Amino acid sequence: MKRPVVGIIGNSYLMNDQYPTHAGGTMNSDAVANVSGCLPMLIPSDPRFVSVDELLETCDGFVLTGGRPNVHPEEYGEAATTAHGEFDRARDAITLPLVRACVERGQPFLGICRGFQEVNVALGGTLYPEIRDLPGRMNHRMPPDGTLEEKFALRHVVTLREDGVFHRLFGAREVMTNTLHGQGINTPGAGIEIDGTARDGTPEAMYVRDAPGFTLSVQWHPEWDAANDPVSRPLFQAFGDAVREWAGCGGGGLRRTG
Template identity: 45%
Template sequence: MKKPPSLVWLPADHRLLGRDDHTMPFLVLGDKYARAVKENAGAQPVMFPLAQASQIAELLELVDGVMLTGSPSNVHPSHFNEAVANASLPLDPQRDALTLDLVKACLEQAVPLLGVCRGFQEINVALGGSLLQAVQDVPGMMDHREPKDAPYSEQYAPRHTVSLVAGSALAQWAGAETAQVNSLHGQGIGRLAQGLRALAHAPDGLVEAFEVQGARAFAYAVQWHPEWRTAENPFYTALFQAFGDACRARNEHRNQQSRQ
């Protein structure tokens, strides 16, 4: 019998799509995220449309990992006790209502967890951290946003160096203590949540990656976008391969339990 694939849950964005006042709600998942999981982590991406926080425990029993993707939307600042600073920026409270609880459940149930961009920020907020709502407006900080009118190849091009903690998993995946990464975010880490260990910093000191200390399974997150043309970047490839390995380990454990 063919071994069942590892399944990775990618929560969807909630967006109104259309023109002017003719819009309808859609559940959206970026192709590049699903493709990176499929082709570089070697797992099957899955979605649970309209999943609610009350269903997290039962749905996690069906999967081998969770990837929290990037998104045009921001985590609502009410989750870190702030008012909305810029009402023109998109929010997704329905996603927040699922993913912030999903982070905690993954850690409690030892489900491999990978966060990218918004997902990186979600993990920090879920565990009690805060965000800078506009990094570029903070004195001494860089502008980490992409040139929005440029071609995607330029938007996702390497933008700055990150310093990686020596001996960390990220340094091992990069094969060095520095790496060039892309940068497409306006928000960033303000206060790092207790229990998170920063593993990478931008030149301005902004936290760009972390691990969950004491996690019983893979639990890493990065502010940049390793899902962009992953196979062309050995560092990004190694990150997804490590995530895939962790998912396969859980898959094997789940299959053993089902045979008992």
């Protein structure tokens, strides 16, 4: 039986400081293949190579991955400053219209870290350039030193809305997550439902209210140890179920026969 295809948004890098590449973390592919049960396909997120329409027709669902560059603040009406960090305008040009199209079509996506922020910006929301500079906020950034296991270790509690989507999915009001981000949501976009927050008030889990498809997005990195983590596993399983439903019933079935 053919597995449905999940497009994994790639990031641009320079290999050996000179060779341009598009790359994606192996742990994203691992989570999609072995927990969601789908076929992972890395997307070169650059409009020179792919179009949003082509991606919608080729893939059944999408993982909007994390990445070092941030969404350019011009996308939410602000001027760039040094606090905003690095940017990837090519990725912005793909992911922001892709999110809007998926919301409208009901095509499933899972937003992770930068992807979480992309969903908010795509729907008209804004971001803080640096969470740790805000009064009363903790430092959510990745620890600068240590092993990969130490950098992705569980570091803070996320409190979920009583009987909300994430509470029902995880079976708990509080879950432990890792944290590897500098920016965060300032104002939510249209239809954005904040369903979980860190103890300092930072939004950590959300979905698009009244959207016809799967739109769950998280500020942490659930792809780390997704097969074993009690929070990551049900999230990727639910995403895989939504992708299979799209591929076999509504959007995907219609797409392939139309």
